[in-house]
Amino acid sequence: MTQPSNPGGKGEDPLAALQAVIAREKQAFIDAKDGRKKIGYLCNYAPQELFNAAGVRHVRLFKGGDTDVVSIGERFTQSVFCDFTKACLGSFSGNDPLYKALDRVYAAHSCNTIKRVSEIINQFVPVKLLSLPKLRALQSSRDFFHEEFIDLRKDLEKLTGNKITDEAIQENIVLYNKLRHILKKISELRKRANPPITGAEYLDLVTGFYYIDPKLALPLYEDLYAKLAAKESALTGERPLRLMMAGSVVADGDRRMLDILEGELGSRVVVEAHCTGVRPFLHSLRENGDPLRALSDGYLDQAPCAKMRPLSDSSESAGRLAQEYSVDGIIYVYLKFCICYGVGTKEFMTHFQKIGIPALEVSSDYSESDHGQIKTRVEAFIEMLNERKDNLDEQYIGA
Numbered sequence: 001m002t003q004p005s006n007p008g009g010k011g012e013d014p015l016a017a018l019q020a021v022i023a024r025e026k027q028a029f030i031d032a033k034d035g036r037k038k039i040g041y042l043c044n045y046a047p048q049e050l051f052n053a054a055g056v057r058h059v060r061l062f063k064g065g066d067t068d069v070v071s072i073g074e075r076f077t078q079s080v081f082c083d084f085t086k087a088c089l090g091s092f093s094g095n096d097p098l099y100k101a102l103d104r105v106y107a108a109h110s111c112n113t114i115k116r117v118s119e120i121i122n123q124f125v126p127v128k129l130l131s132l133p134k135l136r137a138l139q140s141s142r143d144f145f146h147e148e149f150i151d152l153r154k155d156l157e158k159l160t161g162n163k164i165t166d167e168a169i170q171e172n173i174v175l176y177n178k179l180r181h182i183l184k185k186i187s188e189l190r191k192r193a194n195p196p197i198t199g200a201e202y203l204d205l206v207t208g209f210y211y212i213d214p215k216l217a218l219p220l221y222e223d224l225y226a227k228l229a230a231k232e233s234a235l236t237g238e239r240p241l242r243l244m245m246a247g248s249v250v251a252d253g254d255r256r257m258l259d260i261l262e263g264e265l266g267s268r269v270v271v272e273a274h275c276t277g278v279r280p281f282l283h284s285l286r287e288n289g290d291p292l293r294a295l296s297d298g299y300l301d302q303a304p305c306a307k308m309r310p311l312s313d314s315s316e317s318a319g320r321l322a323q324e325y326s327v328d329g330i331i332y333v334y335l336k337f338c339i340c341y342g343v344g345t346k347e348f349m350t351h352f353q354k355i356g357i358p359a360l361e362v363s364s365d366y367s368e369s370d371h372g373q374i375k376t377r378v379e380a381f382i383e384m385l386n387e388r389k390d391n392l393d394e395q396y397i398g399a
């Protein structure tokens with residue numbers, strides 16, 4: 001594994017330096033020939049602590065955004081699959097070197113599309129599917145998920161030939177708690193009136209959590225936090241419009257909506273209620289008691305995705321985040337044919353309305369064909385938010 005570089009050393013852009021480390025680590029994953037098994041996982045309900053305790057190299061499989069790769073994946077699917085899962089299949093079939101390097105894939109049954117897709121991935125590399133209970137408040141769900149983790153532990157031991165000790169799991173719980181905590185703290189810098197990073201930059205830096213060895217990643221993020229926290233945050237000119245992005249997964253490589261919101265329309269995404277932004281870093285795991293139990297409970301207790309029931313848990317959690325980060329509006333984006341967030345739209349939009357935060361619902365895929373149409377709708381929404389913000393600011397000044 002590569003040694004820590006110096007992201008953010010004097011005169012160096014700390015975010016660009018982190019991206020260089022991420023690129024290097026991805027290449028190191030592909031090139032490594034030291035006998036350590038290489039695994040990929042789909043979804044945030046797969047426990048990195050356990051993978052790391054098993055001594056395997058591990059990466060999250062969440063590349064997306066490229067329509068050529070989607071077309072390759074489409075050969076295996078019906079058109080009714082979301083573009084994220086088509087891109088995943090396209091990466092396997094199109095021989096993406098990162099996906100080609102894998103010895104095994106672990107897929108959490110986050111939705112039925114992922115389940116079907118994992119059966120197709122099995123044509124390229126062996127897959128183990130982790131069942132995920134929906135009714136997380138039930139003791140029977142918690143016991144079931146614990147059993148799934150016991151089974152996963154055995155599967156990893158068989159794959160590697162190594163015993164996974166309780167001590168190794170415990171050590172990784174502590175390590176990943178620290179990592180989540182620092183990523184949450186970096187995100188919280190965006191609570192400032194003038195955030196030191198954009199939403200696109202936050203998503204880009206978060207990819208390191210899924211690609212870099214955690215022991216290497218922790219000092220890099222601590223250093224990055226110190227540098228960003230020290231950045232001058234005084235506001236000159238008008239305060240930017242603050243937005244939350246909620247909804248389906250935003251793949252590594254899919255920045256279409258962020259390009260419109262931040263690049264073309266000048267607003268700022270300051271928080272995310274989706275699974276590749278800050279949401280996976282809101283919780284921390286118990287550091288005492290049986291470590292495997294702490295792991296299964298902790299993963300069920302994370303800020304819920306729309307697969308969990310009741311769905312109001314997810315919409316309320318998203319609403320709390322929006323309030324905590326004082327957003328002016330919410331962009332709820334779901335991938336076409338997303339069976340979790342597409343069907344859940346009404347629940348989310350009704351809740352955002354109830355708490356008084358304007359929200360716009362957008363359904364999208366990775367093609368550019370609807371760019372103009374989406375931009376027009378988003379632009380009208382941003383205009384309305386700006387008028388509303390100016391009125392509120394005026395009222396505040398006059399108070």
Ligand code: SF4
Pocket residue numbers: 082084085110111112113114248249335337338339340341
């Ligand atoms: S939850 Fe939605 S976006 Fe995610 S894999 Fe399932 S259908 Fe696709």
